[in-house]
Amino acid sequence: MHDLSALYQVTDMKSRSICAENFTGEPGKGGMCPLEQGVARHAARDLGTGWKVNPYIRIASKSTFTIADIKGPGMIRHIWLTPQDSWRNLILRIYWDGQENPSVECPIGDFFCMGWNEYAQISSLAVCVNPGSAFNCYWQMPFRSNCRMTLENLADEETVVYYQIDYTLQELPEKIAYFHAQFRRVNPLPYKEVYTILDGIQGKGQYVGTYLAWGVNNANWWGEGEIKFYIDGDTDYPTICGTGTEDYFCGSYNFEDPATHDRYASFSTPYTGLQVLAPDHLYRSQFRFGMYRWHIPDPVCFDEKLKVTIQALGWRSGGRYLPLQDDIASVAFWYQTLPAAKFPPLPDRDYLEIV
Structure with missing residues (x-):
């Protein structure tokens, strides 16, 4: 299911989403971060759990953060991400089905067609880039047993990343690429x-x-x-x-x-x-x-x-x-x-x- 002509069909797929408010994508687990553990606990101090307590991650200098570790079979449907600082200093890697080597290895800006570290709107089917630095990817990415995504921060300073990975758990055809x-x-x-x-x-x-x-x-x-x-x-x-x-x-x-x-x-x-x-x-x-x-x-x-x-x-x-x-x-x-x-x-x- 990937176009308007198929949206009316009944499906057995299960929708899931991973972000800093639900690191595992489990159903009914979004927005549960305790106030004292949230990165935005100061802003949410009058409201408490469930009120945007943990909307982003901090990645330390010279370190790697696993942003997704999903058991399949399934399909990545959409990735939204908004980075700070130099977009060449943040490296996206994706590993399929337990492979030792990544199948995706790319600076985050170039992956989203922003190779010069400067915003320019893109309105394409596969990649959309919207104000102010909203990177969107719609490549369909199937996997059988596992999808693991990481971000490596090459910079000398800590960086902040907001992100969301939307996917479906579903059966796949016998032969996939x-x-x-x-x-x-x-x-x-x-x-x-x-x-x-x-x-x-x-x-x-x-x-x-x-x-x-x-x-x-x-x-x-x-x-x-x-x-x-x-x-x-x-x-x-x-x-x-x-x-x-x-x-x-x-x-x-x-x-x-x-x-x-x-x-x-x-x-x-x-x-x-x-x-x-x-x-x-x-x-x-x-x-x-x-x-x-x-x-x-x-x-x-x-x-x-x-x-x-x-x-x-x-x-x-x-x-x-x-x-x-x-x-x-x-x-x-x-x-x-x-x-x-x-x-x-x-x-x-x-x-x-x-x-």
């Missing part, structure tokens, strides 16, 4: 190298989305590069080859405003979008872009392996392509069977930092 998301960053991209969005995949599944946080280090247009999907037995040449960066993100002609032709035009649609951070004040020295593309109606299916790359190309003299040395970070979203290959190590805090 598990949700995955992997973050990468290269800054700067070495000259004439191709940026790798995803590689080393082992399993059967479908690729469902790309987010890029792209910081340009040159003037003029930067998006001539092609995205390429190397599926299963592909070696030197891919099965799917795009025609340009803006083309892949379902735009055209440099994302130009068609009315003025002198500026970029931001947009947010159900499947694709562009955010533009312009160099319009002191210390912001270059353009930065956020782009998402959801392959919801057009997943890229693979049986054994998948590799995804994108070129960074601009223009130089003589009408020639210029290989760019830009700051590029990405999140690849896909579903696949388990077990999955171990991810490359996540960069350290200094390499993650937006500077």
